[in-house]
Amino acid sequence: MLTKAPKGTKDILPYDSYKWQYIENKIRYITAQFGFREVRTPIFEHTELFERGVGGTTDIVQKEMYTFEDKGGRSITLKPEGTAGAARAYIENKLYSKPQPIKMYYLTPVFRYERPQAGRLREHHQFGVEVFGADDASMDAEIINLAITLFRELDIKNLELNINSIGCPNCRPVYHKALKEYLGGSLDKLCPTCNERFSKNPLRILDCKEEGCKKVVSGAPIMLDYLCDDCKAHFEALKSYLKALKLDFKVNPMIVRGLDYYTKTVFEIISNNIGSQGTVCGGGRYDGLVGECGGPSTPGVGFGMGIERLLLVMENQGIQIQDSNRYDAFFVTMGVNARLKAFELVDRLRKLGVKADMDHTNRSVKAQFKYADKQNAPLVCVLGEDELKQDKITIRHMDSGQEMLIPIEKVDQYIMSNLDGRE
Numbered sequence: 347m348l349t350k351a352p353k354g355t356k357d358i359l360p361y362d363s364y365k366w367q368y369i370e371n372k373i374r375y376i377t378a379q380f381g382f383r384e385v386r387t388p389i390f391e392h393t394e395l396f397e398r399g400v401g402g403t404t405d406i407v408q409k410e411m412y413t414f415e416d417k418g419g420r421s422i423t424l425k426p427e428g429t430a431g432a433a434r435a436y437i438e439n440k441l442y443s444k445p446q447p448i449k450m451y452y453l454t455p456v457f458r459y460e461r462p463q464a465g466r467l468r469e470h471h472q473f474g475v476e477v478f479g480a481d482d483a484s485m486d487a488e489i490i491n492l493a494i495t496l497f498r499e500l501d502i503k504n505l506e507l508n509i510n511s512i513g514c515p516n517c518r519p520v521y522h523k524a525l526k527e528y529l530g531g532s533l534d535k536l537c538p539t540c541n542e543r544f545s546k547n548p549l550r551i552l553d554c555k556e557e558g559c560k561k562v563v564s565g566a567p568i569m570l571d572y573l574c575d576d577c578k579a580h581f582e583a584l585k586s587y588l589k590a591l592k593l594d595f596k597v598n599p600m601i602v603r604g605l606d607y608y609t610k611t612v613f614e615i616i617s618n619n620i621g622s623q624g625t626v627c628g629g630g631r632y633d634g635l636v637g638e639c640g641g642p643s644t645p646g647v648g649f650g651m652g653i654e655r656l657l658l659v660m661e662n663q664g665i666q667i668q669d670s671n672r673y674d675a676f677f678v679t680m681g682v683n684a685r686l687k688a689f690e691l692v693d694r695l696r697k698l699g700v701k702a703d704m705d706h707t708n709r710s711v712k713a714q715f716k717y718a719d720k721q722n723a724p725l726v727c728v729l730g731e732d733e734l735k736q737d738k739i740t741i742r743h744m745d746s747g748q749e750m751l752i753p754i755e756k757v758d759q760y761i762m763s764n765l766d767g768r769e
């Protein structure tokens with residue numbers, strides 16, 4: 347146990363973290379372009395918030411939460427998604443009294459007690475956006491565009507945008523009735539969970555992954571045929587905005603999303619490159635959420651995107667990420683005096699913005715070179731007693747093997763003019 351991380355968790359190791367930083371940098375750049383600002387909410391909240399904000403009929407609340415009692419006897423839950431915390435922060439900090447809309451984004455770990463498999467973890471990470479105070483369908487199209495812009499920036503291809511509308515409290519009950527009439531005769535063919543859903547939230551049966559349930563719902567009535575005028579107009583407007591952006595989409599009546607608070611727009615962006623856990627991004631509109639959590643009635647729309655799944659898609663599509671943390675220059679030294687000089691030079695270079703380092707293990711020159719090579723340092727600076735006597739330093743270009751002997755006082759200038767691939 348001591349040397350094993352809990353099931354369903356993963357370390358992001360020093361040699362891999364550059365991939366995460368690369369994606370995070372793209373996210374920060376694109377969200378800024380779209381006018382979103384970062385929000386950071388606690389990793390844990392009162393359990394009640396998720397019960398209310400995510401919904402009692404969801405898999406998350408019924409089976410997946412990490413809930414415990416703290417030493418003060420409060421029921422606390424580790425964040426199982428990002429929206430409820432953002433909504434709570436919006437209400438508690440009275441952000442509704444500021445100019446609307448409030449556009450926020452977050453990068454956060456998320457905790458769900460699930461059966462771990464490829465693309466499904468107990469701790470995963472999400473990039474999410476939430477917009478409060480804008481009800482127009484242009485906002486829904488805007489966040490979809492943001493997600494797709496990120497995929498484009500990351501060079502990800504072959505993603506399919508699926509959209510649907512699940513109506514509102516006006517039209518959904520009528521649909522629920524029709525759906526229940528249809529499903530009522532086949533309850534014995536539905537899984538136990540769907541039998542529970544049947545009375546509490548029949549819409550969720552469309553979302554079930556069990557083969558038996560999928561078969562039953564394949565001919566079921568669809569919400570799109572039951573939308574009220576307002577929801578219908580909203581959905582048509584969404585399609586027009588997406589068309590204006592020339593974004594391909596598929597209307598998929600089976601997309602209902604796992605959370606209870608969605609209204610009108612729901613969408614998923616799906617990859618067929620990573621097997622059955624193919625949804626990379628899921629989101630939609632939740633006009634009822636802020637009111638449900640005790641705030642003034644406020645429209646909202648947002649999405650959550652799994653970073654691990656994003657990385658899986660990139661890996662499976664052979665997309666290379668450049669390691670922006672690798673050294674620009676590494677110093678190989680022989681003897682105490684050379685080491686002292688290199689120590690000083692490394693510091694000088696760092697102050698100029700160069701990623702420089704040297705050996706700290708007293709190993710052989712050969713071993714130092716081997717290490718520098720493993721780190722992919724493009725320039726290796728060799729400093730021994732001979733070089734020191736002449737006030738010179740040898741610089742080897744690792745790609746070509748070419749070596750230059752240059753005066754020590756010129757070393758920073760030389761390295762600065764030979765930095766490759768730096769922005």
Ligand code: ATP
Nearest residue numbers: 460465466467470604625626627628650651652655
């Ligand atoms: P799924 O149907 O795959 O369980 P979900 O509907 O529970 O997904 P959301 O709550 O919408 O997912 O979360 C948003 C995104 O977070 C998902 O589209 C997915 O990319 C990612 N995600 C969700 N659960 C996990 C998990 N257990 N491990 C890794 N990524 C996840």
Ligand code: MG
Nearest residue numbers: 405406458604
């Ligand atoms: Mg899930």
